[in-house]
Amino acid sequence: MGEKEHIKELVGVVGAGAFGTAIAMLLAKNTKVLIYVRKKSVVDAINKTHKHRGTVLSKDICATNSLQEIAERCTVIFPIVPSKDFRDMMIEFAPFLRPYHILIHGTKGFAINRQCVTGDGFAREDVNTMSEVIRQESIVLRTGCLSGPNLSDEIYAGKPTATVIGSKFEEVIDIGKRFLGSENFHVFGSHDLIGMELAGALKNIFALASGILEGKQLGRNIQAILITRGMMEMIYFGKAMGASSSAFLGTAGIGDLICTATSVKSRNFRYGKLIGEGETKASLEKTFPLLAEGVRTLRIAKRLADHYKLHVPITKILYEIIYNEYDVQKAIDYLMRYPYHVDVDFL
């Protein structure tokens, strides 16, 4: 073990799903990584074989099933768990966290505020981004998120890409760049944390929709229009929820959307493709056990759209397709006739 090895800081990752594992692999190019996995058998497999998800991991990645150990040994931690589990994870994690911790999450979805009892008629204050959940449930102040066109399979294969670290704190962005950046992984910084989180969550809706067009074999022309108009609907949501347009037009906005909405390596796109091929949400519950984030985000977004009276026809009709089995062809006909009078109106 060389001298350099000794001074490497230990960085934490919470969650060893596809993306959490990809982030651990990127971190391991620069530092040592401790990854939290709930299952003891997976922890042991990672520590013994250095293999996970069919991929060989760096020997600089170790696993633990103790959140306490993560908190005690790591200052910088990347929580990357599904949005539906994020708040519960934070509640479990919080007792071990201190004000010096830095949490940069990689979760693309929304959480419902604990104060919201109805579950209906969501307004901005009922819907939280993950950085808000971190602030609500723990003493941690310095939060950030990472988002961009980051299909995990391509990161495993060492293919080049970029991400954006969003944070109010320059220090968090600098730390993210230092630990994550490498010759094949460019890290941008942004201070528009909320805009980036909204973009990251909402884009999964349009990845679903684009997948449906793929399943119906309707071609790239209409997919490109869907992505363009999807970006606009994302901006309308963002404006209603207090974000500027800018995050939606960058790497973590349209960049991530283009990637997720045109690749079968995206889980949301694949889910949509199956819907386009004739499956339903009910039929997919058996074969697609790990629900695509977009399906959950869509339900929340539909209620936000109703509350803010937004003109987001794609979001609304997609909700009918997924949740009420509305006919896909009828939905497309409806959108083709939708009276869009102007092409760009958000600037």
Next chain:
Amino acid sequence: MGEKEHIKELVGVVGAGAFGTAIAMLLAKNTKVLIYVRKKSVVDAINKTHKHRGTVLSKDICATNSLQEIAERCTVIFPIVPSKDFRDMMIEFAPFLRPYHILIHGTKGFAINRQCVTGDGFAREDVNTMSEVIRQESIVLRTGCLSGPNLSDEIYAGKPTATVIGSKFEEVIDIGKRFLGSENFHVFGSHDLIGMELAGALKNIFALASGILEGKQLGRNIQAILITRGMMEMIYFGKAMGASSSAFLGTAGIGDLICTATSVKSRNFRYGKLIGEGETKASLEKTFPLLAEGVRTLRIAKRLADHYKLHVPITKILYEIIYNEYDVQKAIDYLMRYPYHVDVDFL
């Protein structure tokens, strides 16, 4: 022949390439079409067999090799010829054109001003869009363009898409909508004619670049980033040349770019893919006889970038790849290390 048949207006199309033919087919859903083709043998084939480019044409499409006949029988005309031939076509066409003619072109490229003798150091006044060429070379006042994610093969197959008609004249937009619109072809309108023409021309550069990444099999993540940053470079060009950001963010901007830069049905993308696979401009001159528009636009854009001192690293390094056989891998390494400090700076 029914009564409705008699009142159909005859609309002209100049050029029977892939896109000209697609536009003729769309027009023929609403009206009668006269298409100009230079070669007599092609004219005869279309009029006798109603087949062209391996596709069955509507019987409402007839062909002629007389520009005079097009001008005399049609008020509304869609010129769709390669940018390098556009001015010569207009010079030939002009003697037959009258102030009542309406020309909506579908050509995505630039023309060099006749006053520009050096061919070097292009500024805005040396580089013309096709609507400017129409105004310079003819008496026609009411011009427009059409642009959007419109891969011809998908239009032939009847797959749904949308386009944008850009014109200063509401009347031109309305006429374009009336003749081109159908249940599978939505027509938006825009008054930002120049912005749309710049977007339409410049996007071919980034379709080339994206094709190179495809040829190198570098994945969808990096392609999505290329498209995002390509959109930004387009906006920098647009701003320097007097256009607003808006056209670049709509259906005819990012929409067209996404489509062209991710589909092998795009000629510019295919050209780039071959470069990525090891071909050169010289080697492709034999096998890719109909030069991709993007190659020509790239040369002009490079000079505009030098003149306006624009920070457009993708355009500049792509120029070196195509025109000076600069190593593709070195170019990618250079871009991955390019000191982009901010992600979105054009708003």
